[in-house]
Amino acid sequence: MGIAEIQAYAYLIGSVIAVVVLYSYIVYLYKSEKSGEKDYEKFGKLALDDHIDSTPLVKRDLSNQHEKKEK
Numbered sequence: 431m432g433i434a435e436i437q438a439y440a441y442l443i444g445s446v447i448a449v450v451v452l453y454s455y456i457v458y459l460y461k462s463e464k465s466g467e468k469d470y471e472k473f474g475k476l477a478l479d480d481h482i483d484s485t486p487l488v489k490r491d492l493s494n495q496h497e498k499k500e501k
Contacts, residue, residue: 472487473487
């Protein structure tokens, strides 16, 4: 078994791992959008409507963040 054969197996294994990671990420994005957890279409429009006076996309509870910093 030469170095070329080892390289070919490593390339094949690396490609399979990359495909599995990519497809699992795509499935994660699809499921989170379908369940209503996140709305990626809203985030996609951010590039078109990026002004200083635009309304924030996600409302955050600032009082909870300040409590975490004080601890």
